[in-house]
Amino acid sequence: MTAAANGPLADVDGWTLGRFADEIGARFGDGLALVASDRQHGPGLRRWTYAELARDACALQWALMRQGVRPGDRVGVMLSSFPEWVLYLFAVTRLGAVFVPVNPRFRGRELRHVLGHSGARALIAMGSYLGHDYAGQIAEARADAALPALETVIGVHTAPAADARDTADLLEAGRRRLSERGAPPRADDADAVAALFYTSGTTSFPKGVPLTHANLLPHSVRGGRWLELEPGEGVLTLYPFFGISGGANKVLSTLGAGARLVFQDSYRPDEAAGLLRSQRCTVIHGVDVQVRELMAACRLHPPGGEPERRATIAFTAGLDEALAREMGPGLGIHRFIHAYGMTETNPMILYNRLDDAFEVSVRAGGRVADGVEVRVVDPASGQDRAAGQEGEIVVRGPTVMRGYYNDPESTAAAFRNGWFHTGDLGVRTADGFLFYVGRLKDMLKVGGFNVAPQEVEELLRTHEAVADVAVAAGSDPRLGEVPVAFVKLHPGMSAGADELIAWCRVRIANFKTPRAVYFVDELPYHTAANGSKLQRHVLREWARRREASIP
Structure with a gap:
């Protein structure tokens, strides 16, 4: 058969x-x-x-x-x-x-x-x-x-x-x-x-x-x-x-x-381009970094026009309308799904239809998947936001996990009144679409991979020369975000940026390894009634300033 x-x-x-x-x-x-x-x-x-x-x-x-x-x-x-x-x-x-x-x-x-x-x-x-x-x-x-x-x-x-x-x-x-x-x-x-x-x-x-x-x-x-x-x-x-x-x-x-x-x-872009054609593939799944490289590889060996194709694309480096428009002549992709989801909820809990307008398809999200309920709420009060107002995306339904494995504290923090709180920001439009717009969480997204700043910080603190450290997102034209570390050294001790980067590279995955290390005298903590808290928004500004100062 x-x-x-x-x-x-x-x-x-x-x-x-x-x-x-x-x-x-x-x-x-x-x-x-x-x-x-x-x-x-x-x-x-x-x-x-x-x-x-x-x-x-x-x-x-x-x-x-x-x-x-x-x-x-x-x-x-x-x-x-x-x-x-x-x-x-x-x-x-x-x-x-x-x-x-x-x-x-x-x-x-x-x-x-x-x-x-x-x-x-x-x-x-x-x-x-x-x-x-x-x-x-x-x-x-x-x-x-x-x-x-x-x-x-x-x-x-x-x-x-x-x-x-x-x-x-x-x-x-x-x-x-x-x-x-x-x-x-x-x-x-x-x-x-x-x-x-x-x-x-x-x-x-x-x-x-x-x-x-x-x-x-x-x-x-x-x-x-x-x-x-x-x-x-x-x-x-x-x-x-x-x-x-x-x-x-x-x-x-x-x-x-x-x-x-x-x-x-x-993933090997040149070979992927060959497979795309030799296997007569009419559907492509990938993230923006891969699609851009695949398109460049196809241009090196133009076949005289790409056939009509469909795709699911994740724009991990942020909305890229230019790339989305180039996918038509470059790969034959004129219809695509740009979905939203995460491991805890499953991918594609928000998705666009292939025949939706370009303005809908290019944004992450769109329509709510069958059987899933999605709301946009005020992160503090939990009350629903009106159309056009940003709020936290919360989800419940048959695609959602029941709770984190052997982690009741994280489960209790993520679930409230039966709704899973994603930590992501979304907005519902007047015509009923729901789009992802950003993150409440501190997590970095490096070429499609999640990176917790705290994990990299915990590792760097085990280095004998490091007294304290904070990790933020630096920008990267290919991957969107990359980790950068701000390091405070112990008095009288020394370590070079390249040394710390190499030390990390053999201990954690390469996408988690800081791409830059900046040495500082103090880190931006805010002292409150319940203790000191690292001000990550200040770190992000520090990262932007450092990048701007690099010729």
């Missing part, structure tokens, strides 16, 4: 990810599901049909069960965007375990936090990738007596530990067991947690966001309908899989439509 033999899925309410994998395997059969450029595996593209995807999810489930993974276990997955990432998503969740994506840019302290906080009993990871030693990082984490012991470690492409099992071997064994015993039993439930995403907020470490099958699946499949996806259509996603947009929304929306998900293990 080919994908074209059946139309996109219509109603998946009440389904689990395991049932979804089974159903799309039967429905779309020998239609292509995954087309991957995976340079760790070797040259050429890797392909899975829908039937093979469903088969291998079952095979890996058998393998995980034989490795001792049980329903309810948390399974860390620290992989780049390999096909195995998708296979394990369905295998782990079909088993009734919890899939825990780990950003592969995380370093030792971040990995230890995620493994320890989640209580992961298994880890699926790379041993090395793009010059980074993940095996060493994992060994350090396993040596930490404060962490629960990882009972199972599984490698993809390279071994992350001496005792790691190899995915290729597990898959082969799982396929044999599948042929002998048939599909393993599903132990999943739509209201149970399917995935535990870690997202940077305003606290020092990433917070765990548990999302159920019901949170993730119906909303993502509806997103495919909003994009008018059809079976067999090529969908090029530039998003990494470890985040909710790339690893859940884009994967599930594409597969629910019977379309082909085309992706790379790591």
Whole structure:
């Protein structure tokens, strides 16, 4: 059976990810599901049909069960965007375990936090990738007596530990067991947690966001309908899989439509341009930085006109009408969705329709998604704002998490009277649209990645020369925002800006590493009745002044 033999899925309410994998395997059969450029595996593209995807999810489930993974276990997955990432998503969740994506840019302290906080009993990871030693990082984490012991470690492409099992071997064994015993039993439930995403907020470490099958699946499949996806259509996603947009929304929306998900293990603009054309992709998912680079790569090899395409685009560096208008002649994108959402609420809780006017499409947000309630309220009183008045965006509905994992304080602060407070500013227009306009939170957005200033500050304070530090957003023409640090040194001690930047780079992800360090005698604290509070608005002004003084 080919994908074209059946139309996109219509109603998946009440389904689990395991049932979804089974159903799309039967429905779309020998239609292509995954087309991957995976340079760790070797040259050429890797392909899975829908039937093979469903088969291998079952095979890996058998393998995980034989490795001792049980329903309810948390399974860390620290992989780049390999096909195995998708296979394990369905295998782990079909088993009734919890899939825990780990950003592969995380370093030792971040990995230890995620493994320890989640209580992961298994880890699926790379041993090395793009010059980074993940095996060493994992060994350090396993040596930490404060962490629960990882009972199972599984490698993809390279071994992350001496005792790691190899995915290729597990898959082969799982396929044999599948042929002998048939599909393993599903132990999943739509209201149970399917995935535990870690997202940077305003606290020092990433917070765990548990999302159920019901949170993730119906909303993502509806997103495919909003994009008018059809079976067999090529969908090029530039998003990494470890985040909710790339690893859940884009994967599930594409597969629910019977379309082909085309992706790379790591974003390479020139190759992406080649895939866009060779795989006849008519839909593109990406952020503005990637789209700009993809457009430049396509210009180097003009084919004589781009076909009509659709897209979802996140303008992470702020509204860029010039880029939005260039996407038509540059990539054939004349209709696109510029949605709003976050890990806690799911992406695309606010979205525009493809046929909306350009003035609507170019702004983040638009219409409220089906089944979701969104209000704009006064941040202090909680009262609704009138049309045209800015206020905090608050959300409730089936896409919203129930609360942060093992973090009652953050949960209590985020939820009030059943509404999730996003910390973002929005405005409702007189004609009923609702748009995102800015952030109440201190969080930075670096090329689409969230960065909590407090996390970088906490790290820098462990340097022997640093007495105090504050991190703010500096501007960057490519990434929009980048961290910059204002550092107060201990008396009699010295450290250079380059030294501190290099010291950070080996301890935290590169997108969190300050791009500039400025030394100050004092930091801008405000003394109030309840203690001193850092004035981050003053820091932002300091950053602007420093940038303005650079020739």
